[in-house]
C-alpha cells in the first residue's frame with residue numbers, strides 16, 4: 001500500500017476517482033499500548049469495528065492477539081494472527097458456525113444468553129469438556145450514544161438458572177455484557193459490574209471471568225467524553241467489590257476506541273449547491289453513522305494550495321447515491337471557498353466505517369493508502385507506550 005505523509009501530499013501526486021480510505025496504523029499501536037497498560041485484565045479487540053488486515057496486523061504487533069468475533073468470516077480474518085485467541089461472543093450463532101468454529105478454528109470460548117443457545121453450543125461441540133462459556137446478561141445502555149440493548153442478554157430473572165446450568169458443563173464460566181457503543185459516562189461500567197456482583201451472590205456461582213465488553217468512547221466533534229482513565233478508575237473500583245475479585249479474570253472487548261482515529265476517508269466534492277456539498281462517499285459508504293446515528297465527523301479541506309483557507313462556513317453533505325437519506329447533516333465547518341473538484345478529509349471513521357459500506361448504486365469501493373501524520377482528533381499521546389499514564393493529552 002502506498003504511504004504518504006499527509007492527505008495533501010497524496011493529492012499533490014494523484015487526483016483519485018474513488019474515495020480513499022487513509023489508514024494510520026501508528027495510531028492503532030498507541031491505542032493498543034494504552035489499553036494493555038491501563039486495563040487491569042485481558043484486552044480483546046472486537047473485530048467487527050474494522051477487520052482490515054493492516055489494522056489487525058497493527059494490533060497484533062502491538063500485543064493484542066485476542067479477538068471478539070461475531071461470525072465465521074471474522075474468524076477467518078483474524079485466524080491467521082499467530083497465537084490468536086478467539087472469543088465467539090455473538091449470543092446467537094448458527095449450528096454450522098459453532099461446529100466449524102470449534103472443529104476447524106479451535107474456538108473454545110462462546111457466549112450464550114438462553115437455554116436454547118447453551119444447548120446448541122453443547123450439541124455442536126459434542127458436549128465438549130474444554131469450553132469457556134460466557135453468559136451475556138441484559139443491562140441498561142442509558143449512557144451510550146449507540147445503545148445495543150433489547151436484542152441480546154439474559155434478564156435478571158433468567159440469569160441465575162442459566163449460570164447454574166452452564167456451571168455443570170463449562171470448564172470455565174464467565175459473565176459478559178455490553179453497555180452500548182460510545183458510552184460517554186464512566187459510571188456505565190460500574191453500574192453493570194454491580195449488577196454482575198449481585199448475580200454472583202444471588203446465584204451462588206463463582207465465575208472465573210467477567211468480560212465487560214466494548215463501549216469505550218472515541219473523540220468526535222459532537223461527543224468529547226471524559227478521559228479513558230476515568231473509565232478505568234471506575235472499572236477498577238467496581239471490579240474490586242466483586243466477591244470473586246481474587247480468582248476472577250477481567251476482560252474487555254473494545255472496538256471503537258482502538259480504531260476510530262486509525263482511518264480517515266478522503267472524498268471529492270462533485271457539486272456544490274448553496275451550503276450543501278455532494279461528495280463521492282456517504283451513508284452507504286464509510287459514513288453511515290453521520291447519516292443514521294447523529295454522528296458528526298471532523299472534516300477539512302485538503303486540496304493542495306487551499307488547505308490553509310479559514311474554516312468558517314457550516315456545510316451539510318450528500319453522498320453519491322440517488323437515495324435522499326444519503327444525507328449527512330453535520331454541520332461540517334469548512335472554508336467558504338470549497339467547491340466542485342475539491343477534496344475533503346473526513347476523520348475518525350476507523351470504527352464502523354469501512355465495515356458498514358455497501359455497493360448500493362455501484363458505489364462503496366475505495367482506494368487505500370497509509371498516512372503517517374497525526375489523526376484529526378488524536379486520543380492517545382504520540383509516543384505513548386506502556387508507561388504512558390495520560391489519556392488524551394493531545395487535544396487537536
Ligand SMILES: Cc1ncc(COP(=O)(O)O)c(C=O)c1O
Nearest residue numbers: 046181182214215253254255256
Ligand atoms: C459483543 C460485542 N463486543 C464488543 C463490541 C465493541 O463495541 P465498541 O466498538 O463500542 O467498543 C460490540 C459492538 O457491537 C459487541 O457487540
